[in-house]
Amino acid sequence: MHGSEMMVAILIPISFFAMVFGVVYLFKKENLAMIEKGMNPKDKLFRPAPFRSLKWGLLLLGAGLGLLIAFFVDMNLPYRIEPAGIYFALIAMGGGLGLIGSYFVEKKHWYDKKGINGE
Numbered sequence: 001m002h003g004s005e006m007m008v009a010i011l012i013p014i015s016f017f018a019m020v021f022g023v024v025y026l027f028k029k030e031n032l033a034m035i036e037k038g039m040n041p042k043d044k045l046f047r048p049a050p051f052r053s054l055k056w057g058l059l060l061l062g063a064g065l066g067l068l069i070a071f072f073v074d075m076n077l078p079y080r081i082e083p084a085g086i087y088f089a090l091i092a093m094g095g096g097l098g099l100i101g102s103y104f105v106e107k108k109h110w111y112d113k114k115g116i117n118g119e
Contacts, residue, residue, distance in 0.1 A: 054105060058101050059098045059099055062093075062098025062099070063094050066091040066095065067091055069094070070083070070087040074087070
């Protein structure tokens with residue numbers, strides 16, 4: 001083995017275990033902070049997420065529309081370019097637009113519910 005191969009063979013397991021240790025440490029620290037504030041750490045698993053299905057629905061709808069648009073663009077483009085980039089870009093853009101739409105729907109709901117619109 002050369003020097004760089006040896007470094008990779010040593011650094012990958014050390015990095016993995018350091019990452020696992022860091023994640024466990026942060027979860028324990030979060031739980032201790034919740035206990036100090038008088039909260040039950042087990043309740044964080046069952047918190048309500050009121051707009052989860054809306055968010056996932058709009059994300060998948062946007063990604064699907066992006067994929068459909070990429071398919072039509074791919075069919076109408078000359079084949080001198082690689083169309084894989086178009087697929088990835090339009091899926092990401094469609095998913096992002098879906099999440100932005102979800103944000104605005106949630107924001108409107110919470111502002112209307114709390115009466116923040118000046119009413």
